[in-house]
Amino acid sequence: MSPRILSLLAPLLALPQALPAQVPAGDAPITAADLRPHIDSLASDAFEGRQPATPGEALTTNYLSRALAARGVEPAGPDGSWLQPVAIVERGVGRHETRWVANGRRIAVADEALVLTSRDPRARIASAPVVFAGHGAVMPDRGIDQLAGADFRGAVALVLYEGPAVDGFPSFQQRIAALAEAGAVAVIGITAPDLPFAQVRRAATQGAVALDGGPLPAAYGVISWDAAMALFEGAGRDLQAMLNEQPGSSFRSVSLPVRAGIDVMTEVRRYTTNNVVGRIRGSAGGGESVLLLGHWDHVGICRPEGAPDRICNGAVDNASGMATLVEAAGRLGAGARPQRDILILATTAEEIGLLGAEHFARNPVVPSGSIVAAVNVDTAAIHPAGMPVAMIGGTAEMRAVAGRVASGLGRHLDADQEADLLAERQDGWALVRNGIPAMMAGGSFSDMRLLVAFLNGAYHGPDDEASDSLELAGAAEDATLLVALARAFADPAAYQPAAR
Numbered sequence: 282m283s284p285r286i287l288s289l290l291a292p293l294l295a296l297p298q299a300l301p302a303q304v305p306a307g308d309a310p311i312t313a314a315d316l317r318p319h320i321d322s323l324a325s326d327a328f329e330g331r332q333p334a335t336p337g338e339a340l341t342t343n344y345l346s347r348a349l350a351a352r353g354v355e356p357a358g359p360d361g362s363w364l365q366p367v368a369i370v371e372r373g374v375g376r377h378e379t380r381w382v383a384n385g386r387r388i389a390v391a392d393e394a395l396v397l398t399s400r401d402p403r404a405r406i407a408s409a410p411v412v413f414a415g416h417g418a419v420m421p422d423r424g425i426d427q428l429a430g431a432d433f434r435g436a437v438a439l440v441l442y443e444g445p446a447v448d449g450f451p452s453f454q455q456r457i458a459a460l461a462e463a464g465a466v467a468v469i470g471i472t473a474p475d476l477p478f479a480q481v482r483r484a485a486t487q488g489a490v491a492l493d494g495g496p497l498p499a500a501y502g503v504i505s506w507d508a509a510m511a512l513f514e515g516a517g518r519d520l521q522a523m524l525n526e527q528p529g530s531s532f533r534s535v536s537l538p539v540r541a542g543i544d545v546m547t548e549v550r551r552y553t554t555n556n557v558v559g560r561i562r563g564s565a566g567g568g569e570s571v572l573l574l575g576h577w578d579h580v581g582i583c584r585p586e587g588a589p590d591r592i593c594n595g596a597v598d599n600a601s602g603m604a605t606l607v608e609a610a611g612r613l614g615a616g617a618r619p620q621r622d623i624l625i626l627a628t629t630a631e632e633i634g635l636l637g638a639e640h641f642a643r644n645p646v647v648p649s650g651s652i653v654a655a656v657n658v659d660t661a662a663i664h665p666a667g668m669p670v671a672m673i674g675g676t677a678e679m680r681a682v683a684g685r686v687a688s689g690l691g692r693h694l695d696a697d698q699e700a701d702l703l704a705e706r707q708d709g710w711a712l713v714r715n716g717i718p719a720m721m722a723g724g725s726f727s728d729m730r731l732l733v734a735f736l737n738g739a740y741h742g743p744d745d746e747a748s749d750s751l752e753l754a755g756a757a758e759d760a761t762l763l764v765a766l767a768r769a770f771a772d773p774a775a776y777q778p779a780a781r
Contacts, residue, residue: 308616308768311608311760313753319348319604320662323577324596324747331595332581333369333554333629341577345557345627348607353614354559354625357646364555367629367640368493372398373548374486375502380542381512382408388515388539394478394508395469396485397500399545404499406466410436411539413513413523415532416444417456417468423530430533434464437541439512442470442503461496467543468501471509471520478505490633492640493551500545512539554578556637557627558646561613563771565620570647571770572624572655572717573609573763574638575602576631576708580741590743597735597745601662603627605760612764619771621653628708631659638708642715653778654679654770655719657709658763660726661756663735668724668755670762671695674704674713675720682776683722686765692758700726718778722766723759 322328322344329337346356346363356363377397381388415427417440438460444450451459457468472481481503504512513520516539527533557577560570579595594600610625624647628637645652670687672680672695684694703726704710709719726732739745769775 316604323600324594330581331579334552352611357558357560370493371550373488375547377545383516397502399547406543414534437467438465458496461498470503474506554629559625561623563622570622574626575658577627602658621771635711638711662751664755666754669693669695671700671727673721695727
């Protein structure tokens with residue numbers, strides 16, 4: 282599970298006991314004994330914590346591809362491979378110098394008032410024109426084009442960093458990309474006046490990890506509100522007045538009488554890691570697919586030299602999910618043939634920002650519109666059998682189907698929506714924001730006390746090991762549920778997606 286900060290406080294609900302499970306004919310229930318060998322292998326010290334771009338990755342992707350092939354799954358990656366390459370870039374803290382000149386006079390802007398990063402190890406921009414682009418938003422469906430009115434080729438674009446609370450408003454990253462495509466060589470966001478800039482600078486010291494490729498200017502970053510006000514004043518302009526003159530959707534970019542020189546140096550590391558992708562072909566041949574996924578990666582060797590236990594093995598997070606995925610694929614491949622195709626996806630780089638899932642969503646191995654439903658599996662093996670089924674995400678149609686399937690297996694549904702707090706911490710979120718309907722369903726997230734105990738304990742530490750304390754009976758129950766969900770979503774008579 283992705284490690285963004287989360288605070289969960291929830292009362293322990295009085296939970297009824299589940300009835301004995303019932304499964305469709307031909308699909309034997311998945312057992313703890315089925316799951317245990319996969320977890321023991323994937324969470325062993327030999328796999329070194331399954332960090333991307335390490336020897337542990339090769340061991341992991343080889344293990345998963347062999348296990349899936351043995352269960353009748355065929356490779357579905359590029360050129361008939363099991364692997365879908367994912368290009369990653371890590372950028373450290375940038376060091377920069379800037380020079381701003383208006384009408385032959387230098388405008389004093391302290392370098393400490395900016396945080397800048399370069400696309401490549403060094404970016405040198407000499408005497409570039411400066412354009413203020415409002416928020417830098419382009420929303421054709423709403424008649425908004427704030428880039429209109431200016432030529433951004435070779436320019437430094439200044440934009441307001443924070444966007445309004447409007448559905449569908451482009452993120453800062455999306456606005457940076459749009460300005461880069463328009464020809465801007467640098468994009469600098471102006472932070473809000475109430476945001477302490479020291480906080481921004483501290484956050485920047487952590488660096489950034491992202492998918493490599495795509496439009497990006499030579500340099501990008503942020504400037505404090507006070508420094509931006511001084512810059513505009515030195516150019517003979519009033520930032521606040523300019524915003525008031527052209528409010529909202531009517532704003533058009535304005536060229537400033539300023540030339541900018543920018544020199545940025547950044548530590549840049551690029552590497553390639555891999556998703557594992559397989560397919561179980563359906564009988565209908567209609568080109569539609571159901572996607573089952575989970576992340577294979579973890580945080581690797583996580584303690585310094587000399588520590589008694591240096592490896593974060595990731596048994597619960599997420600060897601348990603991989604075991605679930607492999608065994609569910611085995612039942613689906615060996616039992617009655619599903620009507621829709623079943624795609625099996627083991628994602629990389631979830632722990633550093635859902636990047637493997639994001640890459641797949643942007644570059645699916647089938648048309649994204651043909652994926653009618655996706656079910657993500659993450660952090661099993663922390664709850665006993667008999668727990669209610671909590672749902673995270675999913676469309677109304679998906680939730681209705683999942684509720685019927687769970688009830689058919691004798692499982693109760695969770696009575697609250699607390700699990701939705703986790704929606705943006707798991708790979709399904711990367712799919713949803715790219716238009717692919719996705720959900721999670723299982724017992725792991727129905728008792729917040731159990732989850733918080735894990736997050737505050739073994740999570741992302743050396744103690745998340747393949748020990749006897751793993752709750753494999755609960756994980757097996759959820760694995761059986763996953764098989765039944767896949768069959769239901771793969772049946773056009775049982776599930777039809779909402780129009781997208």
